[in-house]
Amino acid sequence: MWSQTYFFYDLKHSSAESHPNPQTSGYNMFRHDIVNALLDLTNDRRYLEIGVNRGETFHNIRASHKVAVDPKFLFDVSEAISANPEAEYHETTSDDYFENVAASTDTFDVVFLDGLHTFEQTLRDFNNAQFLLSNDGIILVDDVLPSGFQSAIRDIPKWQKVRAALNIQDKSWMGDVYKLVFYIASYVPAFSFATIANNHGQTVLWRQQRAHDPLNDTLMEPLVRMNYDDLILHKSTMRRMPLNSIIDEIATYRKGKQVSTTEIDLNGT
Numbered sequence: 610m611w612s613q614t615y616f617f618y619d620l621k622h623s624s625a626e627s628h629p630n631p632q633t634s635g636y637n638m639f640r641h642d643i644v645n646a647l648l649d650l651t652n653d654r655r656y657l658e659i660g661v662n663r664g665e666t667f668h669n670i671r672a673s674h675k676v677a678v679d680p681k682f683l684f685d686v687s688e689a690i691s692a693n694p695e696a697e698y699h700e701t702t703s704d705d706y707f708e709n710v711a712a713s714t715d716t717f718d719v720v721f722l723d724g725l726h727t728f729e730q731t732l733r734d735f736n737n738a739q740f741l742l743s744n745d746g747i748i749l750v751d752d753v754l755p756s757g758f759q760s761a762i763r764d765i766p767k768w769q770k771v772r773a774a775l776n777i778q779d780k781s782w783m784g785d786v787y788k789l790v791f792y793i794a795s796y797v798p799a800f801s802f803a804t805i806a807n808n809h810g811q812t813v814l815w816r817q818q819r820a821h822d823p824l825n826d827t828l829m830e831p832l833v834r835m836n837y838d839d840l841i842l843h844k845s846t847m848r849r850m851p852l853n854s855i856i857d858e859i860a861t862y863r864k865g866k867q868v869s870t871t872e873i874d875l876n877g878t
């Protein structure tokens with residue numbers, strides 16, 4: 610059976626790192642600014658990153674406890690351990706981490722999924738991450754908007770050959786992670802989501818039941834067979850909005866939840 614649980618690649622991030630802007634309203638923010646802004650919505654600031662590479666994001670996260678998972682860290686792990694006593698480093702695949710390393714009692718407030726960029730692997734990472742997510746936890750999925758048709762090719766050797774054949778300079782490989790957003794829109798109503806419009810494309814997910822809208826459903830078979838052109842034609846499913854608006858939406862929902870819980874408590878006394 611075809612399987613691809615790990616493919617090593619040394620990747621410099623494309624757009625986001627080259628246009629730093631620490632404002633949540635700016636364009637092309639650093640990934641770590643986005644994660645830090647999401648952690649600000651949580652009480653305990655416990656952070657898990659799947660797919661860490663050079664640690665460009667991980668080592669700039671302000672967390673009370675943080676866990677890095679990657680089959681091949683591209684930095685000196687011993688040095689990183691002594692410099693970051695609040696961090697754990699697991700040089701392994703996400704599947705192995707969730708199955709054999711994480712304790713069932715481990716809990717995270719923000720989980721950043723940025724490992725192997727295929728639909729199946731990211732779906733498995735998303736499913737596994739839910740078991741370790743705090744009630745008010747947030748999952749951030751990277752690279753849901755491929756920068757071009759070649760970036761959406763899920764097979765890495767094929768993506769490299771196409772780039773070479775067409776002399777495409779863009780080095781970003783985003784695979785078919787975008788299908789996860791369509792899957793969640795159709796089949797995971799327990800999570801609300803929105804996709805950051807002012808960067809390269811990351812989807813933010815939080816626990817909030819959504820009304821099921823059959824008009825937005827994608828059947829499973831066409832979903833799995835989606836291509837880049839289908840994504841472009843159905844981009845509205847991604848709910849793209851500026852990070853500020855996403856943060857407001859989460860904060861408003863939580864405030865409403867607090868108010869109704871207080872009302873229930875008051876009624877009970």
Ligand SMILES: C[S@@+](CC[C@H](N)C(=O)[O-])C[C@H]1O[C@@H](n2cnc3c(N)ncnc32)[C@H](O)[C@@H]1O
Pocket residue numbers: 614615616617618620640658659660661662663664665666667678679680681701702703704723724725730
């Ligand atoms: C885009 S890079 C991550 C970048 C990093 N999150 C950052 O913001 O700087 C993707 C990483 O996923 C790792 N990776 C590939 N397959 C994986 C797997 N099965 N489990 C976890 N990580 C994986 C690769 O080794 C690579 O370092």
